[in-house]
Amino acid sequence: MVKLIASLLLCSFVLSAPVYADASISSAPKATTAKAPPAAAIPKSMSATQLKAFDGKNGHKAYVALNGKVYDVTNIDEWKDGKHYKGMVAGTDLTPYISQSPHGANIVKELDLTPVAMYKK
Numbered sequence: 179m180v181k182l183i184a185s186l187l188l189c190s191f192v193l194s195a196p197v198y199a200d201a202s203i204s205s206a207p208k209a210t211t212a213k214a215p216p217a218a219a220i221p222k223s224m225s226a227t228q229l230k231a232f233d234g235k236n237g238h239k240a241y242v243a244l245n246g247k248v249y250d251v252t253n254i255d256e257w258k259d260g261k262h263y264k265g266m267v268a269g270t271d272l273t274p275y276i277s278q279s280p281h282g283a284n285i286v287k288e289l290d291l292t293p294v295a296m297y298k299k
């Protein structure tokens with residue numbers, strides 16, 4: 179009886195397990211083609227040096243740090259080419275300057291921005 183149950187379990191496992199003869203042409207799950215870069219390409223936390231590369235110039239993405247978090251502002255009209263009002267530029271930490279802005283730090287909530295990484299100087 180035990181043997182029968184064991185072999186039934188084994189059979190159901192073998193039948194339910196997907197078989198991919200050739201993963202490249204089979205129905206194996208493919209990576210999603212999201213527009214954003216793969217999560218692995220963006221570090222979970224970014225240093226000032228890493229952030230600097232995301233300056234919005236020459237096709238680079240435009241990232242800014244604010245209160246310990248990094249936000250992607252690439253597609254915001256007011257951040258075209260990584261430039262903003264009052265000489266603010268992408269690739270930098272704006273925390274010391276946000277109090278001089280008319281909108282304040284709440285702008286990230288208003289725009290519904292999700293941090294792409296934590297900012298660690």
Ligand code: HEM
Pocket residue numbers: 242244249251254256262263264266272275276277278279280281285286289
């Ligand atoms: C995460 C950082 C920031 C984001 C996402 C952001 C985004 C925006 C957006 C969407 C606008 C246009 C809409 C509005 O006025 O609310 C704007 C306007 C403006 N921002 Fe920012 N901003 C940021 C940081 C800053 C900083 C650090 C400063 C200056 C110290 C600044 C200064 C201004 C000024 C002067 C305007 C123009 C307001 C006007 O007269 O129409 N921003 N910002």
